[in-house]
Amino acid sequence: MMNKPFDYFAPKSISEAVSLLKKHGSGAKLIAGGQSLVPLMNLGLAAPRQIIDLTHIKKDSLSYVKLDKDSLMIGSMTTHSAVENSPQIRRHCRILSETAMTIADVQVRNRGTIGGSVCHADPAGDYLAPLVAVDAEFRAINPKRKVRTISADKFFVDIFTTALKRDELLTEIRVPKRPSTRNGSAYVKHKYVEGGFAIVGAAAVVSVNKDGICDRAKVVLSGVSTRPVRVDMIEKEFRGENLDERAIEEAGRIVREAVHDPLSDIHASADYRREMAVVFAKRALRLALARSRKTGAQHN
Amino acid sequence: MPKRRSKRAARRAVVTPAKPSREQHIRVRVNGVDHESDVESRMLLVHYLREVLGLTGTHEGCDTSNCGACTILYNGRSVKSCTMFAAQANGGDIVTIEGLTKDGQLHPIQRAFWDNHGLQCGFCTPGMIMQSYWLLKENPKPTDEQIRWGISGNLCRCTGYQNIVKSIKAAARELR
Numbered sequence: 001m002m003n004k005p006f007d008y009f010a011p012k013s014i015s016e017a018v019s020l021l022k023k024h025g026s027g028a029k030l031i032a033g034g035q036s037l038v039p040l041m042n043l044g045l046a047a048p049r050q051i052i053d054l055t056h057i058k059k060d061s062l063s064y065v066k067l068d069k070d071s072l073m074i075g076s077m078t079t080h081s082a083v084e085n086s087p088q089i090r091r092h093c094r095i096l097s098e099t100a101m102t103i104a105d106v107q108v109r110n111r112g113t114i115g116g117s118v119c120h121a122d123p124a125g126d127y128l129a130p131l132v133a134v135d136a137e138f139r140a141i142n143p144k145r146k147v148r149t150i151s152a153d154k155f156f157v158d159i160f161t162t163a164l165k166r167d168e169l170l171t172e173i174r175v176p177k178r179p180s181t182r183n184g185s186a187y188v189k190h191k192y193v194e195g196g197f198a199i200v201g202a203a204a205v206v207s208v209n210k211d212g213i214c215d216r217a218k219v220v221l222s223g224v225s226t227r228p229v230r231v232d233m234i235e236k237e238f239r240g241e242n243l244d245e246r247a248i249e250e251a252g253r254i255v256r257e258a259v260h261d262p263l264s265d266i267h268a269s270a271d272y273r274r275e276m277a278v279v280f281a282k283r284a285l286r287l288a289l290a291r292s293r294k295t296g297a298q299h300n
Numbered sequence: 301m302p303k304r305r306s307k308r309a310a311r312r313a314v315v316t317p318a319k320p321s322r323e324q325h326i327r328v329r330v331n332g333v334d335h336e337s338d339v340e341s342r343m344l345l346v347h348y349l350r351e352v353l354g355l356t357g358t359h360e361g362c363d364t365s366n367c368g369a370c371t372i373l374y375n376g377r378s379v380k381s382c383t384m385f386a387a388q389a390n391g392g393d394i395v396t397i398e399g400l401t402k403d404g405q406l407h408p409i410q411r412a413f414w415d416n417h418g419l420q421c422g423f424c425t426p427g428m429i430m431q432s433y434w435l436l437k438e439n440p441k442p443t444d445e446q447i448r449w450g451i452s453g454n455l456c457r458c459t460g461y462q463n464i465v466k467s468i469k470a471a472a473r474e475l476r
Contacts, residue, residue, distance in 0.1 A: 002342065003342040003344075004342070005322050005340065005341070005342055006322070006341055006342060006389045007321060007341065008321065008322075008324055008341035008385070010387070010388075010390065031388075032382055034367060034385075034388070035383055036383060038344075038365075038383040038384065038385070039364040039365050039383060041371060042344075042363040042364055042382070042383075043363075051341070051385075053387075053388055055388060056388075056390075056391075081377075104365070104453065105368070105452045105453025105454075106378060106431070106434075106435075106450055106452070106453055107365070107368060107371055107378050107379050107380045107431065107453045108380065108383075108453060110377040110378055110379050111374075111377075111380075111383070111384070132447055183360075194452045195452055195453070246417070272348045279444060
């Protein structure tokens with residue numbers, strides 16, 4: 001099918017991109033890698049009047065991975081392939097590389113970007129749960145060059161809806177650095193085909209003290225609701241506890257209660273999603289825990 | 301009339317670095333040859349390659365980035381040309397299946413697909429070969445699992461993939 005006509009803009013700078021966004025208002029759409037937007041347009045499900053292409057902004061201004069002493073900084077135009085293969089991300093936020101690896105296929109990962117994916121905010125998108133679990137922060141800029149920082153938890157508002165204002169552009173995702181030892185994280189997902197969308201995606205982040213007692217345990221789920229589900233009870237209940245198999249079973253029960261109104265669609269019924277949320281949350285927790293008990297940065 | 305036109309042209313030249321338009325003028329290099337074209341903004345890259353440049357080796361399967369038949373190399377990386385607009389490729393360097401053949405000689409990957417019965421109907425083959433080309437460039441000695449992982453974005457409904465994997469392994473040996 002032929003797409004509806006649209007005006008195409010290829011701004012060369014971030015400020016030019018945000019002023020175009022402000023000028024054209026709600027009919028305009030930013031395109032990053034286009035791996036969600038173009039299929040939606042080809043299917044006739046989206047028909048923006050203006051397309052503002054971010055791929056011609058001078059490459060280094062939005063595609064990078066950097067480190068400072070507190071955090072890992074990822075430019076919003078960094079491709080999934082780069083997130084998957086970046087040595088810094090692998091070392092300091094393994095869960096994000098692990099997540100990028102599960103997105104679609106090589107060609108899509110070569111083109112799709114982390115910023116595009118989170119701004120699309122598909123509830124079954126893979127980055128949502130892990131970014132909330134690692135306490136990521138999102139930086140956005142507006143036409144007045146004012147920078148706003150939004151926590152991942154507040155960023156994802158609803159299905160295909162983020163906290164970004166109409167004239168804001170996501171520039172960077174920041175993840176706090178954690179010590180390389182006694183921290184573990186994992187992302188596991190339930191899908192029907194390799195690289196498929198998450199029917200349930202479970203992210204777990206665990207810290208233990210030197211006696212193996214839990215300092216922190218976070219579980220966040222994608223795919224089950226219109227926005228990521230933070231299982232707060234796990235964070236509260238497990239601090240100071242020994243995370244043995246009995247505790248993990250208890251975590252499963254907490255997840256079952258937390259997922260009280262799961263999505264129901266052609267891929268999975270609400271009941272099935274809830275059951276799978278329990279199964280995959282437990283798997284993610286077990287894996288994160290095993291990693292936290294191994295020392296060495298590569299297991300972080 | 302001529303006066304008014306020139307005034308408007310002058311104004312346009314001053315204010316618009318990124319000119320909005322439903323038509324775009326693009327320059328691309330495809331298989332080492334430079335092309336300049338006026339295209340509609342909404343034209344997909346796969347349509348540009350097939351219908352404007354006449355390079356029909358790149359196939360269009362699903363239009364939704366599922367099947368991989370339209371895989372090409374864009375600035376050195378494999379991408380699906382059905383999920384890019386031609387306008388976006390302005391200034392880019394593209395390699396299609398036609399670009400692999402040198403002086404009428406099949407590329408070793410193409411020959412390996414032939415020799416190992418790596419195709420039946422052939423619809424997925426150009427995309428499969430372009431993806432294999434990228435895969436072997438990145439990893440000249442892939443394991444079976446790495447091959448299957450590497451081509452997981454390319455669907456084949458005939459072969460059951462066995463002979464495709466065999467072909468890629470044979471090509472890898474040939475290229476080393």
